[in-house]
Amino acid sequence: MMNQVPTLFFYVLLLVATAGLAQKPPGVWDVFDTGAKGDGKTMDTKAIQTAIDRCHAAGGGKVYLHNGRFLSGTIYLKSQVTLYLEAGAVLLGSEKASDYPDQTSEYPTYDEHPLTSKAFIYAENSQNVTIEGRGTIDGRGDLIDNRKLTDPYVRPSFKYRPRILHLRGCENVQVRSLTLRNAASWLQTYQACKNLVIDGITVDTRENKDVENPNREHAVRHRNTDGLDVVDCEQVRIANCTISSGDDGICLKSFSPDRGCRNITITNCIVSCGASGIKIGTETAGAFEDITIQNCTVFDTFGEGIAIMTVDGARIERVTISNITLRNIKRSALFIRLNTRNKQFGQPGPVNKPILKDIIIENIQGTRLASLGCSITGLADYPLENVLIRTIHFEFEGGITDVKPGALVPEKADAYPVGTMFGPALPAYGFYVRHVKNSTFDQIHLRFAQPDYRPALVIDSAEEVEIRGLKAQTVARTPELIRLVNARKVTIANSRLTAPVGSFLSVYGDQSAAIVLTDNQLGEAKQAYSFEKPALKAALKEYGTIQ
Template identity: 70%
Template sequence: MKPEHTKSKSKSTKMNRLLTILFAWLLLITSVFAQKNTGVWDVFAFGAKGDGKTMDTKAIQTAIDRCHGAGGGKVYLHNGTFLSGTIYLKSHVTLEVEAGATLLGSDRAADYPDQASEYPTYDEDPLTSKAFIYAENARNVTIEGRGTIDGRGSEIDKRGLNDPYLRPSFKYRPRIIHLRGCENVHINHITLQNSASWVQTYQACKNLVIDGITVDSRENKDIEKPRETTARHRNNDGLDLIDCELVRVSNCYINSGDDAICIKSFSPDRASRDITITNCVVSANASGIKIGTETAGRFEDITIQNCTVFDTRGEGIGIMTADGAQIERVNISNITLRNIKRVALFIRLNTRNKLYGKNKVINKPGLRDIVIENIQGTRISSTGCSITGLADYPLENLLLRNINLNFDGGISETESTSPVPEKTDAYPVGTMFGPILPAYGFYVRHVKNITFDQVQLRFAREDQRPAMVFDDADQVVIDHFTAQSSTKTPALIRMVNTRNQLITNSRPSTDIPVFVKN
């Protein structure tokens, strides 16, 4: 028989435990009630540890679900590193990662399930790629804060080196953000880093604002070394806008392993339209700022201005339609280019005609009404720039004004005598016609109504090619054109099968035997 004092102590212990549990429940209820009334849902109140080791997926998702269920508000991550798999963002929810906090992706691909979707994908498979943060057909969603979202791409990549399921396709490598069919979206000030695939993808979204973000997702950062010097390429596009409308991208720094900023289309019945990109600084292991390559629908009313593109392995600026898109009314201005390894300006129409998802329609392509002005560039590859359509689909109505480019040069006349192939169905890229074009500055083919106004071209090493070559061009205007040349250059400007040309107020900057040759 137990003494009375032992019984009393046992009862006291049980009572203390009960009081502790009741107090904990009271704190939780009070916390949830307070969050519901303040509109801020702290993930710690839902069991998040924030220690970078414990999976906090359930806690974060519960906070999002409760916030959404209450009509909206802010889900708050602060003072910790929150390890998680896929998070589903919902309507009227702001996900805030506070300064000093990190939302850290799992390094297991299994923690990022595929999602069935009504929207077409890059591949014919109707399932979306994996994503760290995913939403579909949501409204009024925001991701913001001065904190960091880390996709753990390098760790996921290492796990997949000997895994045949993981290695063949980026389909199994999660993006950091993937929003589809969403409306009224804000992405503000956040840092996105180390993605396993495209860093952020917005598809068929409307009224999208991306402001002041930083993207640091570039494996093999040394631009002077081969692309896969230290790590395997992971298709790390910095920002992809697919069939989006009413888009404003501003004040961003993007350093990416593939294209930095890319506007695309997967749907022949949709359009990428009413888009402005301004005040951005980008560097990339592919193209800097590009329209294409995936181009099923329309592209119209696009403005790109006040941007810097540097240390870029592909094109500085690219505009291309390859899959049936009509591209119209594009304005590009006030861009500086430095150390561009492929071509500074690449404009291309061809008929690769790739299909996306279950779509079976190929539109009739077109590329017209393009204005490119106030462009300065140095250390541009000796390939030169190209503006080319097809004989059946010429480019129309292009104005290039106040262009000042300095090319690497160093090519002899004999090195550039090979005919330029048409490559009507090839993947469009600046070097698609070979590493050497007939002109050190601009090669123009299958174009109607093009104007070069106040264009200056130079080279760092003597180049014996013409500054510009036109082939099958109609209505060519060249005004206030100045270009460097060599005494061995056959002509500063060469016209082949070109009609209705007008050259005024133009001159070579060095002695040359022939100015224009037909």
């Protein structure tokens, strides 16, 4: 037994002595082995890029960042490479714009072609690329801007503002679990990518976190820090993300008339931002098809809660949005717009004819919504078609008492689309709807925090509209619950008043016709209906009214 003790002791010493010489798992490239310092002061760009290049040349694997703060300029991600940031590791962006070379690309960009733009992590036409881990990528965008501008109220040029992630033309992309913060521009952009998964990331790039400050762009220098931009991508899954951004939160775009965003799901995300929470647009050259957005929360947002728009010729169809909660939205809670701004991206070429149809929005709740109201509007030559709004519970701030029923709402066919484009308050406190065809509003419940004299719904220059189960708050000085203006083939059924009102329905415009009311409860109305002209009475038929 005594003879065995020295032997056992020898093997223990041998294990201790050789522990530091253990081989790393195959397929892992540690950036410390290629010269990284990880001290947050020494530039580690070359060391990280060397590890990526060797990993790619070997056929793929994992480039591993751990136990350090790695300062770097532009990193070029390549096919079959996973960039992995261990928990506690931080990848720091350089303060110098010169450390982010301009990227010339075959893909169009926001302003010009070919694109010259900057990025912290860049890839083009790569396959099977992944960026993941529980670490952090810090773009330090505030420091880059401070080097280039002296006027704190001037928005810095795109020329000097690198994105944190910019991937183009890539296939089989995964971005998982990371924290991405402090971008100098759009935080992450994916353009013309296929099979893209973004799951469980945290984005924190909001310059002005005080949504109650109306002067958001001057409170701190505004950098257009969108949280997540998907441009002309297909087969996209965005899930389980938390996004706090200085501009739009999650945004789908199109720069190419012959491309588009297709087969996209967005689910289980939490968004708070300085502009629109979840948005299709503004850049809309191509197509948007087969998009599902569900189970998300949008709150403390300076712009729109949910926005869908085609303004540069895009065709938008088969979009389903459901199970969303909205809170403290400073512009329109829901904004749907078709117009003809017709901006072109990249080289000039033909502009498509816009289409916006087959939209379902259901099971949406919202409180502390702007008194502005919601708008769903097209153009006379390009009406919205087949829009279903169902099971909506909205509480608006209200408080608009200066009501001018005859005031005209400008078309603004080529204006930049935004909830306030028609003025600080829409004609309806709930929904202003114009130039739509074959659309339904079902089980819409509306109320306000402060007395508001506007109607709940205004339907203007529309055809084949159905309103069912409307229950909306009014006050005695509200002229009508619903106003129709040049509306044809309208059915209003199973709706009721909850408080006194001037009239349940008013009808304006010589083109109003074929209005049918069925089984509505009108007991709180001083008069059931009012008409701009006596001849318009012939446009209305009534069945089963309950007084």
